[in-house]
Amino acid sequence: MAVGLTYATSHTLVRMRLAALRHALRDSNRVAWIGTGAFLGLVLAAGTVWAATKGDTDLVAVAIAVWMLGWVVGPLFAGGGDETLKPEYFTMLPLPPRALSGGLIAAALAGVAPLVSLVALLCLVVVGGQLSVGALLISVPAVLLQLLCFVLASRLAVAVYAVLLQVRSGAVLAALVNAFILAFTAQGWALIAAFISTDVQGTIARGARIAPSGWGLVAVEAAGRDDWLRVLLAVAGLVVLCAAMFVAWSALLVRRTTATRAGVRVRRQLTASDSRGAAAAKELRTWARDLLYGHRAVFAIAYGLFFCMMPLAVGWKGMLPWAGATAVVMGGAMFSNLYGADGTAFWSTLMTPRSAQLDVRARQRAFLLVFGPPALVITLLLTWWSQAGVWSLVLSILPALLGGATGLIVLASVYAAVPTTDAHKRSGNPLNAGENEGETIGLVYVMLVLVSLTAIPALGAALAWSWWGVPVGLASGVLAWWYFGRLAAGRLEQRGPELLTLLRHGRTTVEHADKASLSSKMALLPRWRRYLAGFCLGFGAIPLFPQAVVPAIFLLNEVDARAWFLALYVESRWQWPVIIGMALLGLGMYAYGGWTYWQASKLRPEAPPHLEPETQTP
Amino acid sequence: MEALELIGLGKTFGEEKAVDDLSLSVPQGSFFGMLGPNGAGKTTSLSMAVGLLRPDSGTAKIFGVDVWDEPVQAKALVGVLPDGLGMPERLTGREVLTYLGLLRGLPAAEVDARTTELLEVLELGHEDDKQVIGYSTGMRKKLGLAVALLHAPRLLVLDEPFEAVDPVSAATIRTILNRFIAGGGSVVMSSHVMALVEQLCDRVAVVSGGKVVAAGTVSEVQAGGSLEDAFVSLVGASTRGAEGLAWLSA
Numbered sequence: 096m097a098v099g100l101t102y103a104t105s106h107t108l109v110r111m112r113l114a115a116l117r118h119a120l121r122d123s124n125r126v127a128w129i130g131t132g133a134f135l136g137l138v139l140a141a142g143t144v145w146a147a148t149k150g151d152t153d154l155v156a157v158a159i160a161v162w163m164l165g166w167v168v169g170p171l172f173a174g175g176g177d178e179t180l181k182p183e184y185f186t187m188l189p190l191p192p193r194a195l196s197g198g199l200i201a202a203a204l205a206g207v208a209p210l211v212s213l214v215a216l217l218c219l220v221v222v223g224g225q226l227s228v229g230a231l232l233i234s235v236p237a238v239l240l241q242l243l244c245f246v247l248a249s250r251l252a253v254a255v256y257a258v259l260l261q262v263r264s265g266a267v268l269a270a271l272v273n274a275f276i277l278a279f280t281a282q283g284w285a286l287i288a289a290f291i292s293t294d295v296q297g298t299i300a301r302g303a304r305i306a307p308s309g310w311g312l313v314a315v316e317a318a319g320r321d322d323w324l325r326v327l328l329a330v331a332g333l334v335v336l337c338a339a340m341f342v343a344w345s346a347l348l349v350r351r352t353t354a355t356r357a358g359v360r361v362r363r364q365l366t367a368s369d370s371r372g373a374a375a376a377k378e379l380r381t382w383a384r385d386l387l388y389g390h391r392a393v394f395a396i397a398y399g400l401f402f403c404m405m406p407l408a409v410g411w412k413g414m415l416p417w418a419g420a421t422a423v424v425m426g427g428a429m430f431s432n433l434y435g436a437d438g439t440a441f442w443s444t445l446m447t448p449r450s451a452q453l454d455v456r457a458r459q460r461a462f463l464l465v466f467g468p469p470a471l472v473i474t475l476l477l478t479w480w481s482q483a484g485v486w487s488l489v490l491s492i493l494p495a496l497l498g499g500a501t502g503l504i505v506l507a508s509v510y511a512a513v514p515t516t517d518a519h520k521r522s523g524n525p526l527n528a529g530e531n532e533g534e535t536i537g538l539v540y541v542m543l544v545l546v547s548l549t550a551i552p553a554l555g556a557a558l559a560w561s562w563w564g565v566p567v568g569l570a571s572g573v574l575a576w577w578y579f580g581r582l583a584a585g586r587l588e589q590r591g592p593e594l595l596t597l598l599r600h601g602r603t604t605v606e607h608a609d610k611a612s613l614s615s616k617m618a619l620l621p622r623w624r625r626y627l628a629g630f631c632l633g634f635g636a637i638p639l640f641p642q643a644v645v646p647a648i649f650l651l652n653e654v655d656a657r658a659w660f661l662a663l664y665v666e667s668r669w670q671w672p673v674i675i676g677m678a679l680l681g682l683g684m685y686a687y688g689g690w691t692y693w694q695a696s697k698l699r700p701e702a703p704p705h706l707e708p709e710t711q712t713p
Numbered sequence: 714m715e716a717l718e719l720i721g722l723g724k725t726f727g728e729e730k731a732v733d734d735l736s737l738s739v740p741q742g743s744f745f746g747m748l749g750p751n752g753a754g755k756t757t758s759l760s761m762a763v764g765l766l767r768p769d770s771g772t773a774k775i776f777g778v779d780v781w782d783e784p785v786q787a788k789a790l791v792g793v794l795p796d797g798l799g800m801p802e803r804l805t806g807r808e809v810l811t812y813l814g815l816l817r818g819l820p821a822a823e824v825d826a827r828t829t830e831l832l833e834v835l836e837l838g839h840e841d842d843k844q845v846i847g848y849s850t851g852m853r854k855k856l857g858l859a860v861a862l863l864h865a866p867r868l869l870v871l872d873e874p875f876e877a878v879d880p881v882s883a884a885t886i887r888t889i890l891n892r893f894i895a896g897g898g899s900v901v902m903s904s905h906v907m908a909l910v911e912q913l914c915d916r917v918a919v920v921s922g923g924k925v926v927a928a929g930t931v932s933e934v935q936a937g938g939s940l941e942d943a944f945v946s947l948v949g950a951s952t953r954g955a956e957g958l959a960w961l962s963a
Binding site: 372 | 726763764765766767784785786788789793795797798799800801802803804805807808809811812813814815816817818821841844845846848853860
């Protein structure tokens with residue numbers, strides 16, 4: 096009975112999920128996001144399977160661990176995971192909780208991301224195939240259980256997080272844990288090297304096999320050695336873990352759909368005596384009262400600290416002075432969608448004459464007040480502690496970054512606003528604020544780069560003329576704060592109604608016309624140029640990141656792994672030229688693609704100035 | 714001079730024409746009702762009339778001031794209650810009014826006095842430490858009305874002001890609006906509730922398919938019958954529900 100009901104519910108919910116996906120595929124903008132995500136995912140999945148064909152099972156174990164980490168941390172970092180089907184939709188159905196949660200998990204498996212992960216997990220089949228027939232047979236249930244484990248872990252993490260975010264201490268705790276996990280992903284080698292052994296790679300691989308993400312691989316490998324007890328233990332472990340996560344998630348789901356959400360009690364009423372003060376007071380109260388704001392601020396600062404302090408474990412203090420700067424960069428990335436986060440409440444600013452400038456400046460001041468003092472204190476204390484003698488460098492770039500971040504957050508918030516669901520219409524998942532999680536994550540990464548770039552003038556000046564960097568940093572910070580703020584306010588004045596329409600109705604209705612016209616303009620270019628531009632934008636990342644940035648990091652850190660990094664296979668004196676060449680190739684590909692699109696945007700569909708319209712072949 | 718004039722407004726979303734060459738004029742001192750079935754284009758027209766949504770064609774004038782050429786002057790003359798939009802969610806009702814009043818450049822003491830009075834009259838005063846995110850739909854409406862009234866505008870544009878509001882508060886709002894009209898103000902409101910429009914408004918316009926299909930004084934549009942009958946015949950719909958659905962009474 097219960098099984099039949101769960102099956103029927105799953106069947107219906109999967110169909111609903113697929114219907115939603117079909118509709119999403121009709122929207123060109125969402126197709127672009129889904130397509131980009133799926134492409135990047137498939138490249139990574141292909142890399143994982145490729146590692147398996149090379150027989151490097153240690154690398155496979157680590158790769159699967161990274162996939163699982165992505166499932167768990169990704170939704171916490173931005174977006175709250177896919178929630179096409181919100182549990183709130185189904186609360187009035189007479190369904191037992193387990194049948195509903197079972198159906199929701201089945202529906203969660205019917206998506207692009209699980210499919211991409213399934214491709215990645217085929218590495219287990221490859222490993223099994225290389226070992227024995229038994230291992231090959233075991234690999235099939237191992238793949239499926241591992242995938243189920245990914246999806247359940249992801250949902251459970253989001254649900255636990257949602258509970259934490261309902262109280263202030265929980266929001267802080269969640270921020271610290273999240274910051275630690277992410278910093279560890281980047282710097283964990285230092286801890287491992289310090290505490291466990293100097294065999295960093297071996298220890299990571301061993302750890303990756305002990306973690307639940309490695310149990311599928313353990314089962315397959317054991318089957319290859321005919322160690323059937325271990326096979327049984329590993330597979331049973333996965334089954335029990337999945338069942339436990341499912342039960343816990345179901346329980347949290349019931350809580351989510353029945354508990355009321357408590358707001359933070361108001362401690363100090365807003366008092367201000369003029370319009371400037373009122374705008375600032377409103378913004379600061381939002382920071383203080385919205386737990387998600389506080390959570391993100393604590394996360395950014397904690398990330399800066401953890402990221403730069405982890406190498407202390409190997410006795411290296413060299414990164415300490417940069418903790419404040421890292422926190423500011425992360426903060427800028429976390430708060431780059433201020434208008435999107437406020438949603439349609441923007442109408443009240445729009446209807447108030449002459450308030451755009453006040454609003455933008457108030458948002459900048461609030462960011463500066465929240466991040467400025469802690470970043471300065473952290474920088475002063477840790478630079479003093481590190482004895483690194485980089486005072487002029489850090490004190491030059493810190494004001495540049497603070498100014499750059501305060502300028503860029505409002506600029507991005509206005510020019511690249513990502514619509515979210517209005518706060519009073521959101522579901523029980525505080526991390527999920529709409530259907531644009533891809534864009535949200537994209538904006539975070541772009542902002543990490545952009546905010547970092549604002550330090551370049553100060554850095555250059557400090558490297559060349561030492562303390563003269565400080566006035567340069569101050570000047571560039573003030574300039575970025577003032578000029579980007581002015582641009583943002585001007586745009587708000589001019590295009591406020593368009594921003595409100597975007598926040599109200601989402602991307603589809605507003606920019607449909609613009610997007611359609613750009614693609615119709617692209618159609619005016621010769622086909623080879625269109626394809627070449629598409630190819631360059633699609634694959635530019637390959638020479639730039641895996642073939643240039645990653646091997647550069649490996650070389651600098653003397654990591655002894657060559658994998659598929661071309662530069663690490665050539666003679667040592669050619670390694671840097673190859674890396675630089677690859678970086679230039681990647682940047683050149685992006686530049687060509689961007690330039691082609693930019694050129695197309697200048698074309699007029701009725702009279703192309705210098706390019707023949709392409710004759711359409713039926 | 715008209716309190717509000719819509720001149721050939723047009724708006725297309727994708728393929729769909731939401732508002733199609735819509736013109737209307739609202740004389741000063743009138744209580745103007747905008748009627749129309751769901752999806753007729755009422756909210757879209759009112760948004761374009763006050764500066765919240767840029768029209769594809771046409772424009773709107775508030776007391777002769779073009780909303781799209783001189784938005785700052787026009788917005789000072791109008792109070793708006795939009796339907797279903799957010800508020801600064803993390804502020805309390807009192808703080809929202811304080812914040813928006815100060816942002817409009819009113820003196821602090823004046824803002825304080827008006828806020829206290831508005832909260833009192835609209836029965837929101839006892840929820841002083843509650844953030845807007847915890848408000849019910851009806852409370853949101855009442856707070857929105859307080860925001861619209863705060864700067865004592867000469868024209869009110871209200872989208873569904875009575876939706877989800879309890880009967881006692883509705884009576885209060887009716888009294889406030891009638892006093893506003895008596896003092897020389899003008900009101901434009903959209904509504905689905907015929908009885909309310911019949912009772913409150915002196916002029917109405919019926920919008921259907923993005924066009925005005927009838928406009929004038931209430932008695933002109935009624936043409937002898939009830940407003941409801943006139944509405945149903947104007948929008949060309951037939952009331953259903955008598956046939957089918959046999960399983961409901963089985």
